[in-house]
Amino acid sequence: MHSYVSLTISDLWIERDERDLCKGLSFEVHSGDVLRILGENGAGKSSLLKVMAGVIPPLEGQIHYSEKDVTQDRSLLHENALYIGHFAGVKRLLTVEENLRWHCPNVLPNELESTLTHLGLLSFLDSPVQTLSAGQVRRVALARLWLSKKTLWLLDEPFASLDDKGIVILEDHIRQHVSLGGLVVLTTHQNLRSISSRDVVFSL
């Protein structure tokens, strides 16, 4: 069970290439919430997730994690948040096992085995990621959701390339995570089948 957390975005102004993506954006989410960021292609959904993850800075505004200001000092967020971006953060020359051990060095062998079995990847343990299909690469990236103990998940298009079975597995896992007090912020262009979400529509 995760302890109770909140994420508060206040008056956020994000600009990229001198183009405003949002100004004065504010919202708050808590343990147990799934927040879905909606918007057209290019609206700025991924940029918002990157700002929340500390990958790019906002022009103005604040981010609070459990009421502590993490806009500048991201250490608390880094301890508690897992960001999986569009490009999945997997190293294509490394094997599946090497990738997961890189991100989760303390993983126990049985934990790794059961997660990879669940995700249909066990027989690819020793395969370099560059030899996998797009959906399998996505599964390797998402395996960190089973192996890490982070409370806040920031997921950019996590369902991209997944087949029906993969979508069900991931939705089940997200539901379980929030039922244990986790918090999930995600972008997706598809309808969630079995998850109730709060939505933020991203447009100027």
Ligand SMILES: Nc1ncnc2c1ncn2[C@@H]1O[C@H](COP(=O)(O)OP(=O)(O)OP(=O)(O)O)[C@@H](O)[C@H]1O
């Ligand atoms: N690395 C970058 N450098 C400069 N501008 C960028 C960069 N990445 C994205 N942008 C610009 O920021 C704007 C928002 O892009 P972003 O990827 O956040 O949109 P999105 O809503 O996630 O789009 P999509 O639904 O297509 O994934 C776009 O106009 C894009 O051109």
